[in-house]
Amino acid sequence: MASFFVTGTDTEVGKTRVSLGLMRALRNQGSSVIGMKPIASGCHRTSAGLRNEDAELIRGEGTSEIPYELLNPFAFEEAVAPHAAAEKAGVSIDIDRIRSAYKSLYGLAEHIVIEGAGGWRVPLSASSSLSDLVAELNIPVVLVVGLRLGCINHALLTAESILNDNRTLAGWVANQITEDYPFQESSMRVLTSKIAAPLLGEVPYIENLEVQNISRCLDLSLLK
Numbered sequence: 001m002a003s004f005f006v007t008g009t010d011t012e013v014g015k016t017r018v019s020l021g022l023m024r025a026l027r028n029q030g031s032s033v034i035g036m037k038p039i040a041s042g043c044h045r046t047s048a049g050l051r052n053e054d055a056e057l058i059r060g061e062g063t064s065e066i067p068y069e070l071l072n073p074f075a076f077e078e079a080v081a082p083h084a085a086a087e088k089a090g091v092s093i094d095i096d097r098i099r100s101a102y103k104s105l106y107g108l109a110e111h112i113v114i115e116g117a118g119g120w121r122v123p124l125s126a127s128s129s130l131s132d133l134v135a136e137l138n139i140p141v142v143l144v145v146g147l148r149l150g151c152i153n154h155a156l157l158t159a160e161s162i163l164n165d166n167r168t169l170a171g172w173v174a175n176q177i178t179e180d181y182p183f184q185e186s187s188m189r190v191l192t193s194k195i196a197a198p199l200l201g202e203v204p205y206i207e208n209l210e211v212q213n214i215s216r217c218l219d220l221s222l223l224k
């Protein structure tokens with residue numbers, strides 16, 4: 001059983017795409033897998049309650065059906081940072097509740113892939129951040145680097161924080177989120193030499209990216 005927490009250098013860098021690709025790659029090698037998006041802001045109302053697009057995609061990629069509330073215990077309507085969305089909803093994000101959802105899912109599949117929200121040090125409340133959740137779950141981290149101007153600094157700071165927090169950085173994925181990033185080659189050289197974890201793959205810029213194509217870019221045998 002191995003779980004992975006997928007974080008990113010920022011919001012909108014491809015965490016959901018890479019989480020789905022990772023789930024598909026695990027499935028392709030014959031493993032069972034389910035996913036979680038424990039905290040999601042930007043949800044739409046349905047008759048069953050608030051639902052989030054990332055969470056539903058992740059749910060759809062799983063090998064077993066799981067109750068939405070376990071996959072996404074904290075769903076907020078406002079598309080803002082988790083602590084702000086929680087404040088607006090009058091809710092406090094309780095890490096214990098996420099841990100107990102994770103425990104209920106544990107054992108339902110060989111792997112659980114958990115997509116974070118925003119980046120590594122995103123606050124959940126005045127006294128906790130997303131990285132505290134990962135410490136509580138005690139699982140390795142996969143870092144998605146969205147290739148664009150400024151990504152080296154964001155990537156190195158994030159990798160450094162993950163390691164300083166005594167978490168395992170199982171690998172990182174370079175995701176080409178813009179059609180044309182002129183410094184890609186030199187950025188990749190710096191990132192590969194400075195991130196102390198294996199590069200699991202490079203995902204090219206493809207509009208309407210298919211999950212199967214993302215999974216083909218990832219080499220799970222490199223996971224640390």
Ligand SMILES: Nc1ncnc2c1ncn2[C@@H]1O[C@H](COP(=O)(O)OP(=O)(O)OP(=O)(O)O)[C@@H](O)[C@H]1O
Pocket residue numbers: 008010011012013014015016017018054117118175176177203204205206207208209
């Ligand atoms: N390699 C790529 N090629 C083309 N488009 C991409 C690529 N990766 C991501 N995108 C697009 O960029 C957007 C952001 O991707 P994604 O939703 O995976 O990011 P995220 O980090 O999960 O965002 P959030 O912080 O909102 O959860 C999406 O519209 C997605 O389709």
Ligand SMILES: [Mg+2]
Pocket residue numbers: 015016017054115
């Ligand atoms: Mg996402």
